[in-house]
Amino acid sequence: MHHLIAFKTILFKEIHRFVRIWPQTILPSAITTSLYFLIFGTLIGGRVGPMAGMSYMDYIVPGVILMSVITNAYGNVVASFYSTKFQRNIEELLISPIPNWIILAGYVGGGIARGLAVGGVVAIVGMFFTDVRPAHPGLIASVFFMTAALFSLAGFINAVYANSFDDISIVPNFVLTPLVYLGGVFYSIELLPELWRKVSLANPILYMVNAFRYGFVGISDVDIRTAFLIIGGSISILVAWSLVLLRRGTGLKT
Amino acid sequence: MISKSGILASQPYFYKYCRQKQPEMNALSIRNLRKTYKNGFEALKGIDLDVKAGDFFALLGPNGAGKSTTIGIVSSLVRKTSGTVEVFGHDLDKEREAAKRCIGLVPQEVNFNQFEKVLDIVVNQAGYYGIRRKEALQRAEECLTQLSLWDKRNSVSRHLSGGMKRRLMIARALVHSPKLLILDEPTAGVDIEIRRSMWEFLRKINQEGTTIILTTHYLEEAENLCRHIAIINHGHIVEHNAMADLLRKLHTNRYILELRNPAPFAPTVEGYQLEPLEDHTLAVDVPMDLGLHGLLDQLAAQGMEVVSLRNAANRLEQLFIDLVENQRIDPARKTA
Ligand SMILES: Nc1ncnc2c1ncn2[C@@H]1O[C@H](COP(=O)(O)OP(=O)(O)O)[C@@H](O)[C@H]1O
Ligand SMILES: [Mg+2]
Numbered sequence: 001m002h003h004l005i006a007f008k009t010i011l012f013k014e015i016h017r018f019v020r021i022w023p024q025t026i027l028p029s030a031i032t033t034s035l036y037f038l039i040f041g042t043l044i045g046g047r048v049g050p051m052a053g054m055s056y057m058d059y060i061v062p063g064v065i066l067m068s069v070i071t072n073a074y075g076n077v078v079a080s081f082y083s084t085k086f087q088r089n090i091e092e093l094l095i096s097p098i099p100n101w102i103i104l105a106g107y108v109g110g111g112i113a114r115g116l117a118v119g120g121v122v123a124i125v126g127m128f129f130t131d132v133r134p135a136h137p138g139l140i141a142s143v144f145f146m147t148a149a150l151f152s153l154a155g156f157i158n159a160v161y162a163n164s165f166d167d168i169s170i171v172p173n174f175v176l177t178p179l180v181y182l183g184g185v186f187y188s189i190e191l192l193p194e195l196w197r198k199v200s201l202a203n204p205i206l207y208m209v210n211a212f213r214y215g216f217v218g219i220s221d222v223d224i225r226t227a228f229l230i231i232g233g234s235i236s237i238l239v240a241w242s243l244v245l246l247r248r249g250t251g252l253k254t
Numbered sequence: 255m256i257s258k259s260g261i262l263a264s265q266p267y268f269y270k271y272c273r274q275k276q277p278e279m280n281a282l283s284i285r286n287l288r289k290t291y292k293n294g295f296e297a298l299k300g301i302d303l304d305v306k307a308g309d310f311f312a313l314l315g316p317n318g319a320g321k322s323t324t325i326g327i328v329s330s331l332v333r334k335t336s337g338t339v340e341v342f343g344h345d346l347d348k349e350r351e352a353a354k355r356c357i358g359l360v361p362q363e364v365n366f367n368q369f370e371k372v373l374d375i376v377v378n379q380a381g382y383y384g385i386r387r388k389e390a391l392q393r394a395e396e397c398l399t400q401l402s403l404w405d406k407r408n409s410v411s412r413h414l415s416g417g418m419k420r421r422l423m424i425a426r427a428l429v430h431s432p433k434l435l436i437l438d439e440p441t442a443g444v445d446i447e448i449r450r451s452m453w454e455f456l457r458k459i460n461q462e463g464t465t466i467i468l469t470t471h472y473l474e475e476a477e478n479l480c481r482h483i484a485i486i487n488h489g490h491i492v493e494h495n496a497m498a499d500l501l502r503k504l505h506t507n508r509y510i511l512e513l514r515n516p517a518p519f520a521p522t523v524e525g526y527q528l529e530p531l532e533d534h535t536l537a538v539d540v541p542m543d544l545g546l547h548g549l550l551d552q553l554a555a556q557g558m559e560v561v562s563l564r565n566a567a568n569r570l571e572q573l574f575i576d577l578v579e580n581q582r583i584d585p586a587r588k589t590a
Binding site: 091 | 291292326329330331332333350351352354355357359361363365366367368370374378379381382383384385386387426
């Protein structure tokens with residue numbers, strides 16, 4: 001009961017934070033992704049021709065939604081937790097009788113909520129441009145939830161190690177963005193030469209994007225069970241890693 | 255401050271952990287506590303500290319002595335290198351959660367979210383302790399009102415003045431009704447009027463049963479408020495005493511007297527503390543207000559002739575010179 005209240009306190013604080021600054025947290029993704037839909041889907045997409053047997057626009061909508069979920073979940077936790085550390089109000093949590101896993105769950109919950117908020121807005125925008133509709137809502141919900149959790153955890157770990165505001169933008173800019181763009185959001189890896197197709201299979205984001213796309217349009221470059229195994233496995237690793245960091249107090253306690 | 259009647263007492267749940275043990279126990283017990291920071295600096299070199307439940311306790315020491323390090327370890331913000339800490343009988347290693355519930359911390363530096371509202375800061379802190387929102391709001395109102403901050407409840411915290419920020423940290427520390435309130439230099443940089451009203455407030459909650467530990471580098475502050483005191487310097491506890499005893503000691507000079515003949519018996523002179531050292535020498539503690547006048551005559555009357563006398567260094571003296579130096583360079587002192 002205690003722990004539930006503590007969890008809700010952190011979660012609501014996190015939600016309150018990104019809602020309060022929505023022009024910085026929700027609006028940018030809504031605008032960028034609308035532009036993607038407009039440029040890649042409507043203007044260029046018409047010339048690209050069909051991708052995997054469907055209109056290019058229809059093909060990219062699921063990936064673009066998931067891309068916004070990934071960047072926002074990550075961005076929410078890394079920014080919020082780092083600023084909590086930076087302003088030292090992390091001490092409010094460290095002195096309280098909250099188990100570490102509740103602290104982690106609260107921040108991850110905040111990242112998932114942000115992913116849901118932004119992903120939802122992007123999905124609604126996407127529905128204006130296409131006739132794509134959720135074919136397997138359960139699958140979509142699971143992939144969304146797990147992917148948002150995974151990147152929230154990654155953002156958390158980034159924030160724990162970060163010592164400056166530069167440190168919280170390096171990973172998103174130089175690791176996350178390339179992986180997302182090369183993760184099959186805008187193309188099917190079937191189009192790639194053999195070597196690059198193999199290389200792409202090492203990118204975990206490819207599996208999430210394809211599983212998510214499968215939930216909408218029923219096609220995927222990868223096996224869906226493999227996708228779930230990879231996402232689930234990654235989550236387990238990052239949860240363990242985060243809890244070790246919290247127990248050691250890395251970056252938080254002197 | 256928070257009266258023990260009213261809504262806070264109606265939730266005995268939150269006292270549960272703290273009340274299991276006898277009231278006579280120590281609020282804080284520290285044994286052989288050491289801290290070496292990552293850069294190799296040894297900030298605490300094996301300190302022992304005992305604070306009785308209900309006490310008003312000062313941890314006095316110059317800047318860099320190790321006060322905040324000690325407080326940090328007790329409140330789980332700093333990892334100890336070795337040693338044990340018990341809070342109301344709960345060992346920090348074995349029952350950290352129970353120990354944490356007993357502690358309210360007012361840190362040395364402002365550490366809240368600068369963009370959060372005053373009320374949210376206090377209510378959220380209650381939430382971290384598992385207090386339901388409805389009750390958290392009541393408690394927050396009570397705490398903020400007592401610290402004259404209720405009017406500011408909707409202000410964003412960075413817009414508060416320095417004194418208000420300090421009071422907000424106190425309100426936040428009290429929202430879960432801790433049995434032990436720890437304040438790390440609560441009045442540093444605070445002007446004299448606010449300092450006085452803070453003293454009054456702390457005295458009041460101490461009378462209502464909260465054990466208080468504060469760190470300070472003002473002897474005056476400790477003298478004004480505290481019943482017991484420990485002095486820390488360079489990571490060592492150099493004095494651990496009742497306030498009254500310390501003051502007596504501070505206002506006493508120690509002399510070594512050389513006698514012409516060996517003392518045939520241990521002399522006694524009213525008002526002085528005499529202690530034979532060797533055959534020919536006596537140590538004597540002389541209260542400053544008495545002086546040496548009567549002493550030599552009385553000794554002569556007992557057949558002991560003093561041939562020479564020297565002042566024995568008071569080990570506390572240098573420390574207090576350090577403390578005074580410290581206060582001179584502290585800008586807050588000018589406004590005090
Ligand atoms: N994170 C740290 N790393 C290295 N040394 C530190 C750290 N924090 C404090 N110290 C050093 O430890 C000593 C004690 O510091 P502190 O406990 O803050 O003293 P006080 O609160 O009594 O002024 C000081 O010399 C300080 O420089
Ligand atoms: Mg200090």
